[in-house]
Amino acid sequence: MSINWVTLRDNGDIVPLDNERIRLRINKVSLDLTVPKALRQGREPFSRKSDNGTAYLTTRRVIYIPSQPTPELKSFQAWILDCQDSYVHSPLIGAWYWAGTVRPSPGGGVPPDIPRLNLKLTFREGGHYDFYQRFEELKERMEHVRQLQQETGQFINIPDEPLPTYEPRQPGTSESNNLDPNTLASRSRSTSSASQNIRPDEPPPAYEEAQAQQLSMRLEGHIRDEEERS
Incomplete structure (x- = not known):
């Protein structure tokens, strides 16, 4: 600072x-x-x-x-x-x-x-809620990128797009039980107020793993592109 x-x-x-x-x-x-x-x-x-x-x-x-x-x-x-x-x-x-x-x-x-x-x-x-949530998203991505840089020894630009945020299913709608990371990432985000939507305390099982998998795939693709250019 x-x-x-x-x-x-x-x-x-x-x-x-x-x-x-x-x-x-x-x-x-x-x-x-x-x-x-x-x-x-x-x-x-x-x-x-x-x-x-x-x-x-x-x-x-x-x-x-x-x-x-x-x-x-x-x-x-x-x-x-x-x-x-x-x-x-x-x-x-x-x-x-x-x-x-x-x-x-x-x-x-x-x-x-x-x-x-x-x-x-x-x-x-x-x-305060928007600030806290977006800060945590950014920090999580930066820490993940830093870990990959330490493991690979290569510089990686931090992805600009935020991690997907879990959104509960709305009444009257249906969706597949097998959502891939890209589908999760396309969901709209609602972060203007903590009281705007009533959400469950925890995301569905394996949601965090899907987030990590999606980010890792993007970063691995970036590393391959850097290696090809060099």
Whole structure:
């Protein structure tokens, strides 16, 4: 993660990196960046806070742009794979928030003796469910790609399309019991609100295996294409 390292256009929009796409943009979000309590003793106080701003989720980063930038906080970014232990929560009083720990990048504006920070994004007008679900999808794909790269020793571009999301069968409809991964991937996604559709707690048996098989087939095909071109 880095502070004040996001490139912005004149109109305030972020400039994506090469091969990066914006997947989500949510306004009315606050940010709290703090040192975990276990690491505070013997260190200089460090924190960053913004009461209102815009949160972005791209195919590579979590980004936050405050509506009123300060010299200390003009922008914030964290690589998706540098975010750990993320979750969403609703306090007894207040809005839903997404939180986790992030690992600072060298030279990113955080004191070098701080190995991790607590990140909290509070969604004043909703959007926490979309953010959480899409973040988890992106991180799962990136971790899978990283594992394949370690096993094959080859660079693999991260697929841009999201993993398919399980959708329950609607009343009055019928479908085959033997759905292949391509059929699963073609289902429409509905992620605008956690309460929009009532879904079962778990997907059907073998659904996760079908997701992994579909992604592995795409990545293996990509590896073969790279080998043929070389």
